[in-house]
Amino acid sequence: MSYLAIDFFKNKTNADVTAEAFRQAGRKNVVIKEKDSMIVNDCRTEPHKALVDIDAAPLYIVLSEK
Amino acid sequence: MYYNRIISALVLSVVIIISGCRTPHHTNTLIFGTNTKFAIDIEADPTGNPNLTIGYKRQEAVWMPLLANSDNNGTPMNNTALLFKGQQGTADQDTYSVLASFGATFSGGSTMGIETQGAKVSTEGGLAQFFATGLAARKLAEAGGSRLVSVQPDGGVSEEIKMKAAELMASWDNKTSRIIAYVQKDGKVDKDRLSALLKDTGLGDNDFFKQLPGKDINELRAALKDKYINNVDALSRNIK
Numbered sequence: 035m036s037y038l039a040i041d042f043f044k045n046k047t048n049a050d051v052t053a054e055a056f057r058q059a060g061r062k063n064v065v066i067k068e069k070d071s072m073i074v075n076d077c078r079t080e081p082h083k084a085l086v087d088i089d090a091a092p093l094y095i096v097l098s099e100k
Numbered sequence: 101m102y103y104n105r106i107i108s109a110l111v112l113s114v115v116i117i118i119s120g121c122r123t124p125h126h127t128n129t130l131i132f133g134t135n136t137k138f139a140i141d142i143e144a145d146p147t148g149n150p151n152l153t154i155g156y157k158r159q160e161a162v163w164m165p166l167l168a169n170s171d172n173n174g175t176p177m178n179n180t181a182l183l184f185k186g187q188q189g190t191a192d193q194d195t196y197s198v199l200a201s202f203g204a205t206f207s208g209g210s211t212m213g214i215e216t217q218g219a220k221v222s223t224e225g226g227l228a229q230f231f232a233t234g235l236a237a238r239k240l241a242e243a244g245g246s247r248l249v250s251v252q253p254d255g256g257v258s259e260e261i262k263m264k265a266a267e268l269m270a271s272w273d274n275k276t277s278r279i280i281a282y283v284q285k286d287g288k289v290d291k292d293r294l295s296a297l298l299k300d301t302g303l304g305d306n307d308f309f310k311q312l313p314g315k316d317i318n319e320l321r322a323a324l325k326d327k328y329i330n331n332v333d334a335l336s337r338n339i340k
Contacts, residue, residue: 054262061328
């Protein structure tokens with residue numbers, strides 16, 4: 035099964051809320067992965083913003099079945 | 101029932117006697133016990149009427165590691181000399197940290213007559229329980245610990261999260277409606293409005309959006325409710 039990253043959060047509660055909203059919207063197998071020391075560029079904005087900066091705070095990635 | 105009460109009274113008396121009635125001399129002892137009985141009886145009679153009986157009985161006993169407030173002479177005790185304590189770092193300490201959790205789910209079903217035509221009845225139930233003291237209890241309270249032993253079929257998503265998720269979905273619906281109202285012209289996707297909408301969203305090079313001008317507005321509506329639902333926030337920010 036392949037997964038699609040659908041959103042990124044620095045706040046766990048926001049990740050939980052979004053994941054649950056995607057579940058209620060009908061997305062299958064929505065899960066949250068926690069990553070430490072990782073920098074992700076948010077390609078939904080121009081210029082792309084780094085979601086985790088030098089403080090290396092955990093990043094919560096909401097994934098769903100592709 | 102009468103004999104049960106006598107036995108319970110005797111057990112309680114023995115506990116009090118052996119533990120000593122002069123509580124300032126108690127030990128730092130934690131005793132926790134739980135006894136849970138759960139039963140499901142489910143059946144479908146020949147007339148097709150389902151019968152369901154659920155039995156549940158729980159007994160719990162706790163003998164907590166109480167801190168002595170004063171000695172036998174009424175002098176305040178120095179509780180910093182406790183033998184059993186939970187400590188986090190140098191400043192944060194509490195009573196002995198204990199965490200015990202129990203959880204189980206049950207389900208059952210019955211069919212009368214032919215498998216595909218008979219009366220069917222089924223049910224499910226669950227038990228959840230946790231017990232914590234000290235730092236473990238504090239951490240659980242901070243992190244919404246009830247989810248640890250939740251028996252909810254959705255994996256333990258709290259009501260608060262569900263409510264916020266519903267609010268988020270309502271917000272997405274509202275923004276989608278605003279996007280559609282902004283970008284449509286005579287039921288089609290307007291090229292200039294779409295171009296303005298896509299600015300700084302990272303979707304400018306997306307094949308779906310490149311081919312969208314002039315197409316039925318419902319195509320965009322369906323895409324925003326499904327594949328591009330997480331882009332609704334960014335798109336709606338460009339509505340002038």
